[in-house]
Amino acid sequence: MTLGHCPTLKEFLTTSWSGNGQLTGLDAVVIAIANGSRQVQEHVQSAALGDVLGSTGETNVQGEIVQRLDEISSNTFVQVLSDSGSVAAIGCEEIEKPVIVDNFEDHSYMVLMDPLDGSSNIDVAVSIGSIFGIWRKTGDGEVTEDSLLRPGNEQVAAVYVVYGSSTVFVVATNSAVSGFTLDSKSGDFSLTHPDIRIPEECPYYSTNEGNFKSLDDATQQAVLNLRNAHSQRYVGSLVADFHRNLLKGGIFLYPADKNRQEGRLRLMYEANPLGFVAEQAGGAASTGYRRIMDIMPEKLHQRTPLILGNKDVVEQTVSIISGG
Numbered sequence: 001m002t003l004g005h006c007p008t009l010k011e012f013l014t015t016s017w018s019g020n021g022q023l024t025g026l027d028a029v030v031i032a033i034a035n036g037s038r039q040v041q042e043h044v045q046s047a048a049l050g051d052v053l054g055s056t057g058e059t060n061v062q063g064e065i066v067q068r069l070d071e072i073s074s075n076t077f078v079q080v081l082s083d084s085g086s087v088a089a090i091g092c093e094e095i096e097k098p099v100i101v102d103n104f105e106d107h108s109y110m111v112l113m114d115p116l117d118g119s120s121n122i123d124v125a126v127s128i129g130s131i132f133g134i135w136r137k138t139g140d141g142e143v144t145e146d147s148l149l150r151p152g153n154e155q156v157a158a159v160y161v162v163y164g165s166s167t168v169f170v171v172a173t174n175s176a177v178s179g180f181t182l183d184s185k186s187g188d189f190s191l192t193h194p195d196i197r198i199p200e201e202c203p204y205y206s207t208n209e210g211n212f213k214s215l216d217d218a219t220q221q222a223v224l225n226l227r228n229a230h231s232q233r234y235v236g237s238l239v240a241d242f243h244r245n246l247l248k249g250g251i252f253l254y255p256a257d258k259n260r261q262e263g264r265l266r267l268m269y270e271a272n273p274l275g276f277v278a279e280q281a282g283g284a285a286s287t288g289y290r291r292i293m294d295i296m297p298e299k300l301h302q303r304t305p306l307i308l309g310n311k312d313v314v315e316q317t318v319s320i321i322s323g324g
């Protein structure tokens with residue numbers, strides 16, 4: 001397939017978003033993320049050659065070892081978003097406190113991000129990615145950490161990027177989920193997946209089967225049911241597992257277990273943005289007990305159980321887990 005006739009991301013934003021007052025200034029945020037992801041993609045591609053593998057020797061606010069590519073990605077996206085002229089504050093999985101950029105009127109968005117998802121796969125050339133939830137700044141007062149504690153259902157857009165066998169950029173708003181592929185020759189992202197809808201069939205389930213023994217009885221039963229009806233696929237990078245399931249149909253589960261009563265994944269950086277994409281594409285996202293998007297966050301780095309993907313299969317799984 002040649003990409004010559006496909007609209008670029010910039011052309012798409014100009015034609016599809018112009019005239020929509022709800023989205024004013026959002027194009028600058030999306031373009032900033034695209035520019036950052038191009039830079040991160042170059043680091044990912046050169047990896048060992050570029051001497052960016054391995055850990056920094058530090059531990060992040062989540063208590064996890066910081067990989068060098070985590071740090072490079074975090075710095076890159078903080079820089080491009082701060083320079084975009086549209087962002088008031090940034091919350092980042094790798095940074096304890098939010099980055100407050102500016103509070104001028106034009107800085108009307110807040111971005112919460114996992115700058116490099118799938119850290120355990122960095123050193124072994126397996127797909128990784130970046131995830132972003134975008135909220136409109138509320139109120140006229142000073143932006144503080146509390147300003148960022150908004151529920152997922154108030155997101156105006158979500159973006160994720162997969163650095164895989166190709167680099168794919170997906171942006172979701174209330175009106176559409178659109179996927180773009182990086183043309184490495186021109187450096188443009190071109191529209192290759194217009195109006196993504198999760199397929200009705202659900203061939204795959206994705207979960208860490210090594211955690212099975214730590215699940216409660218109801219959740220074990222839910223996983224057993226999925227084993228009987230679907231093929232298993234698990235990359236271990238949420239963003240890559242989600243992308244496959246979005247395009248092919250599938251359900252992803254990282255439920256609570258004995259060792260992780262609050263779940264493993266982060267509400268603000270992973271569950272909310274991908275939950276938003278899933279819902280806009282016709283899917284669903286739940287903790288096992290309630291809709292992800294309805295959770296009123298209490299803290300920035302809050303964790304959550306996550307069940308994500310085809311709506312009917314998510315609903316069946318949730319009803320078994322919750323005994324409902």
Ligand code: AHM
Nearest residue numbers: 116117118119120208236237238239
């Ligand atoms: P990260 O954001 O530090 O990379 O951690 C999140 C990752 C997800 O991408 C993935 O789904 C999960 O953690 C894998 O966890 P596990 O190795 O326990 O299966």
Ligand code: MG
Nearest residue numbers: 114116117118
């Ligand atoms: Mg992550």
